[in-house]
Amino acid sequence: MKKLGQALNKFANGVAWVSFVGVAFLMLLNVADVVMNKLTGQSILGAYEISQSTLMCTVFASFAYGQVHKTHIHMTLLIERFPGRSKFIPFFLGNLLSTVLAGIMTYATFFRANRQLTNGAVSDILHYSVAPLYYIEAVCMIVFMIVLLYDTILSLMAIFKGECAQEISSHW
Numbered sequence: 001m002k003k004l005g006q007a008l009n010k011f012a013n014g015v016a017w018v019s020f021v022g023v024a025f026l027m028l029l030n031v032a033d034v035v036m037n038k039l040t041g042q043s044i045l046g047a048y049e050i051s052q053s054t055l056m057c058t059v060f061a062s063f064a065y066g067q068v069h070k071t072h073i074h075m076t077l078l079i080e081r082f083p084g085r086s087k088f089i090p091f092f093l094g095n096l097l098s099t100v101l102a103g104i105m106t107y108a109t110f111f112r113a114n115r116q117l118t119n120g121a122v123s124d125i126l127h128y129s130v131a132p133l134y135y136i137e138a139v140c141m142i143v144f145m146i147v148l149l150y151d152t153i154l155s156l157m158a159i160f161k162g163e164c165a166q167e168i169s170s171h172w
Contacts, residue, residue: 001154008150009068015143016065018136022058026051046126053123053133060140067147070171080172085165088158095152102145109138 033047066072075094079087113134115121121130158165 001157005150005154008147012064012068012143012147015061015140018061018140019058019065022054022061026054026058029054046123049123049125053130057133057136057140060137060144063140063144064147067144067151074172076172085159085162088155088165088168091168092152092155092159095148095155099145099148099152102141102148106138106141106145109134109141113138 029044029047029051033044037043074091076091079090081087082090113131116134117129117131122128123130154164155168158168
């Protein structure tokens with residue numbers, strides 16, 4: 001199980017590069033847009049539109065990274081007070097609900113991407129196809145859902161195994 005966790009960690013870090021590159025691109029684009037506006041009085045055509053699309057991909061690409069590095073907030077104020085490993089039962093149920101909701105969101109993102117592709121949806125100003133951006137979002141959601149599923153399985157194992165319980169509670 002540890003090897004699977006390490007592989008997911010590496011994969012999520014790889015997907016996070018989409019986010020890192022997106023942030024760097026957004027910084028450069030916005031600085032160039034401000035400089036251009038100050039020098040010439042005109043903004044870069046479509047800069048806001050490109051920023052919007054890039055930000056969407058950047059945010060979704062960071063979800064799995066945040067999950068594997070335990071940066072998401074766990075509300076453990078109440079469950080920490082439960083005796084022994086019984087505290088992992090509500091933790092497991094919360095993780096299970098998160099995974100199911102991520103699965104529904106993943107389905108919705110693929111549905112939206114297919115709809116954008118079928119309708120031939122393009123951006124308003126630059127008229128580029130927006131479907132590939134929605135597919136990037138959907139793939140990032142798959143990675144996030146897989147990481148959540150792994151964490152859900154670990155939290156289920158923590159109910160029965162002490163070493164899993166210790167590992168999970170160390171991130172609280």
